[in-house]
Amino acid sequence: MPDPSLHLPLCPRLPASALRWLPLVPVSLALTDFARRLAKRHPAMFRRLGGYAQARFILDPTDLPVSMLLEPRGGAPRVHVSRRKLQGDARIAGPLAGLLGMVHGAYDGDALFFSRDLVVEGDTAAVLALRNAIDDAELDLSAEAQAMSGPLSAPVKRLITLTEARTGVALSRHEEDYGW
Amino acid sequence: MVMEIVCPAGTPASLRAAVKAGAHTVYCGFADETNARNFPGLNFDRTEMRDGIAFAHSHGAKVLVAINTFARAGSEPLWHRAIANAESAGADAVILADLGLLAHAASHHPGLRRHLSVQAAAANADMINFYARTFGVKRVVLPRVLSVAEIAAINAETEVETEVFVFGGLCVMAEGRCSLSSYATGQSPNMQGVCSPASHVDYHDDAGALSAKLGGYTIHRVTKGEPAPYPTLCKGCFKADQSTGHQFEDPVSLNAEKLIPQLFKAGVTALKIEGRQRSRAYVAQVVRNFRAAVDAQAAGLPLPEGMLASLTEGQAATAGAYKKTWR
Numbered sequence: 001m002p003d004p005s006l007h008l009p010l011c012p013r014l015p016a017s018a019l020r021w022l023p024l025v026p027v028s029l030a031l032t033d034f035a036r037r038l039a040k041r042h043p044a045m046f047r048r049l050g051g052y053a054q055a056r057f058i059l060d061p062t063d064l065p066v067s068m069l070l071e072p073r074g075g076a077p078r079v080h081v082s083r084r085k086l087q088g089d090a091r092i093a094g095p096l097a098g099l100l101g102m103v104h105g106a107y108d109g110d111a112l113f114f115s116r117d118l119v120v121e122g123d124t125a126a127v128l129a130l131r132n133a134i135d136d137a138e139l140d141l142s143a144e145a146q147a148m149s150g151p152l153s154a155p156v157k158r159l160i161t162l163t164e165a166r167t168g169v170a171l172s173r174h175e176e177d178y179g180w
Numbered sequence: 181m182v183m184e185i186v187c188p189a190g191t192p193a194s195l196r197a198a199v200k201a202g203a204h205t206v207y208c209g210f211a212d213e214t215n216a217r218n219f220p221g222l223n224f225d226r227t228e229m230r231d232g233i234a235f236a237h238s239h240g241a242k243v244l245v246a247i248n249t250f251a252r253a254g255s256e257p258l259w260h261r262a263i264a265n266a267e268s269a270g271a272d273a274v275i276l277a278d279l280g281l282l283a284h285a286a287s288h289h290p291g292l293r294r295h296l297s298v299q300a301a302a303a304n305a306d307m308i309n310f311y312a313r314t315f316g317v318k319r320v321v322l323p324r325v326l327s328v329a330e331i332a333a334i335n336a337e338t339e340v341e342t343e344v345f346v347f348g349g350l351c352v353m354a355e356g357r358c359s360l361s362s363y364a365t366g367q368s369p370n371m372q373g374v375c376s377p378a379s380h381v382d383y384h385d386d387a388g389a390l391s392a393k394l395g396g397y398t399i400h401r402v403t404k405g406e407p408a409p410y411p412t413l414c415k416g417c418f419k420a421d422q423s424t425g426h427q428f429e430d431p432v433s434l435n436a437e438k439l440i441p442q443l444f445k446a447g448v449t450a451l452k453i454e455g456r457q458r459s460r461a462y463v464a465q466v467v468r469n470f471r472a473a474v475d476a477q478a479a480g481l482p483l484p485e486g487m488l489a490s491l492t493e494g495q496a497a498t499a500g501a502y503k504k505t506w507r
Binding site for chain 1: 190191192193194197219220221222377378379381382383384385390402404405406407408409411457458459460461462464465491492
């Protein structure tokens with residue numbers, strides 16, 4: 001596991017600044033479609049959310065000019081990306097690398113909280129439920145993106161691998177090796 | 181002989197991560213108030229428990245099921261069902277604290293190995309031997325208030341195996357007797373399985389300064405860049421008389437990896453890692469670290485340098501009561 005105290009990598013300026021002018025409606029639709037496909041493949045994640053499957057989460061990558069409203073909606077999730085201040089039940093803020101690293105098992109959420117790389121506000125119980133549900137789901141967003149890319153799977157994989165190597169951001173699942 | 185490492189798992193994914201990282205034994209609990217880590221999104225349903233135990237066994241690891249809260253009057257069947265379900269799922273032992281549950285398990289599930297939870301706060305040999313004679317307890321998890329010398333003295337007077345915490349969160353009180361969380365929120369680890377329940381925690385970030393409230397009480401405020409502790413009253417920052425500070429306990433984690441040789445000499449059987457509320461990333465790293473350490477200890481090699489500082493609360497560690505300096 002990378003050491004979070006060694007500073008999380010920040011999103012490069014070029015893609016970050018692209019989000020300043022990119023139309024966000026298609027981005028929101030694409031992310032909603034991605035989330036719904038994930039939901040179909042990982043229904044247990046929503047069961048684990050329990051009573052918080054209807055909560056509204058603001059995910060705020062602090063190195064991007066946008067934030068996201070994630071509504072799990074009991075397994076029919078919706079994602080809304082905005083440059084404005086969003087309203088929700090809970091807010092999780094930190095560098096994109098930290099947020100994706102938690103999803104992929106590269107970083108421990110509590111350690112990021114201790115080191116102040118991660119900020120949590122609002123319904124703390126909902127945040128815990130989301131963190132635990134995602135951690136248990138063992139998601140690999142790169143593998144999911146490839147699976148959804150059909151004939152473009154191979155170039156998508158190459159692009160992800162290149163981006164991961166260049167930025168240091170964990171874009172794919174951190175596999176636990178057999179230590180023994 | 182290799183000391184057994186007993187590793188936490190809050191989810192099936194963490195259980196698999198612990199086993200893959202080299203855990204000899206994993207402990208976990210059902211998703212209800214029968215275990216002392218009853219947090220949102222955490223723990224195992226019955227099917228997950230059965231599958232998790234099967235996975236561990238297929239890799240040569242054991243699973244202990246923590247049923248270590250105190251049964252609420254009138255609701256004992258919830259705890260009794262948990263014990264029965266642990267046995268039918270194939271658990272290698274249950275970890276109990278409640279005297280009534282120990283008696284129930286001994287009489288209704290005699291073939292199920294019984295461990296005494298740290299929540300029972302058994303801190304001397306007479307007490308431990310009483311549990312062994314009366315309820316057939318085979319192992320005791322010692323409270324985090326004993327020095328290495330005191331642990332050695334206990335082991336000299338009992339045949340019961342001893343298990344001690346070596347890494348993770350610390351409690352300032354003798355376990356099972358702390359009511360601080362209950363005072364602020366009405367819920368405690370002893371009864372509801374939650375210390376400082378997340379539903380009662382409120383963080384506020386003000387230009388980088390982080391305030392934490394528990395049950396409406398502001399319990400600490402850290403400045404920008406300063407490490408943050410868990411939102412527990414025992415780690416809170418308070419004003420008393422003329423001083424302001426951590427009146428109960430500093431926000432640090434236990435790390436006794438350097439004491440493994442002394443704990444071995446003191447007769448300790450198993451080393452326990454705290455953190456069922458932590459992620460699989462934490463579990464994998466800590467387990468791998470301690471497995472390397474106990475294997476080095478058994479082989480007579482120097483202990484490897486640890487890499488766990490970033491995972492500790494307040495990003496600082498202590499050997500706790502094992503090296504008592506404050507008495």
